[in-house]
Amino acid sequence: MVSLNCLADVCLIPIGTGHASVLDEVTLITQLARELHLSTTLHSAGTTIEGPWSEVMDLIGQMHEKVHQHGVIRIQSDIRVGTRTDKKQTPQDKIDIVEKKLKNI
Amino acid sequence: MVSLNCLADVCLIPIGTGHASVLDEVTLITQLARELHLSTTLHSAGTTIEGPWSEVMDLIGQMHEKVHQHGVIRIQSDIRVGTRTDKKQTPQDKIDIVEKKLKNI
């Protein structure tokens, strides 16, 4: 168990489904993410999840399990995950400080 | 030159800067991205860019050049890039269809 807080951004890709759309799979995992108490944000290139390392990674593992149960044989995910020990930052904080700085240039 | 249209999501990380903040670098590359005619969206885990392959990749290369000029010796980026031949989809389209489907479940 790793309790270190993290911000993870996951992009999950079903392989071998026979159709180019990934809508069903993204809907399934977004639904799963929103049922939990972890804070998640959907954007066009992935889903951002905030919380303790093991809980976040277990959620992503459950996404894989759910998509496999839905009939997908193979799944590949790309996860960008950051940890820091100096301060806590929400996904929105990270955007806000950039926009604020751009306004002041 | 590759003219195939793509959606790229880039997360750029300066290495060896001596401080944990990446605000300066993200501001620099966001500024660069907004000066161009390519459509870009900033989110908490990266910047999404839409356009012809070579133009998008050149923009990301220019981001590296600009951050190096700013004094950063080493840079690592993660780029998620998608192409499709069946239809054109904006980053917002990709979010909208998921949200719509979730509402109808």
Place this chain on the structure above:
Amino acid sequence: MVSLNCLADVCLIPIGTGHASVLDEVTLITQLARELHLSTTLHSAGTTIEGPWSEVMDLIGQMHEKVHQHGVIRIQSDIRVGTRTDKKQTPQDKIDIVEKKLKNI
């Protein structure tokens, strides 16, 4: 706990260290990986780890913890992780079948 078997490839980047080299950090995490019973392979763009989902992700979390203990304030990792329900494949198997097919073309 997610027991689904996975192949994960991790590229860990320390931020704000004040020097461009990441040798110390890569050595630390490679050492940690080799102490465990999970199968790991170091390549030039990351480390590949094979095993049950939660064990693999916990190992990567422990890598972050160890690098933080070493004094690094902020860390960003990129993890490519694949799962499949049809068969088990080692990292070497994946390379071998491509090389074999290329020889037969």
Place this chain on the structure above:
Amino acid sequence: MVSLNCLADVCLIPIGTGHASVLDEVTLITQLARELHLSTTLHSAGTTIEGPWSEVMDLIGQMHEKVHQHGVIRIQSDIRVGTRTDKKQTPQDKIDIVEKKLKNI
């Protein structure tokens, strides 16, 4: 055109092919990579390419084009790309210094 030297590691995923194997696609792009003069290395989680930014990114774009020509409608790639201004390092150099340091601990 961006002439900055880079080390890029690409993992290309065909979507909607109807079968879990990606062997055909990986063979195609490995063949394409080896026809060119850029230095490339195949490993279990991707292909590492070394060279000037625009040439490397054009090669990856050509990989997408070739896989589309092969009939794949949608493709997603993950690219890890690094640039540095202090020294040139080959993929093998990066592995060798870690192994050397581990031996001396």
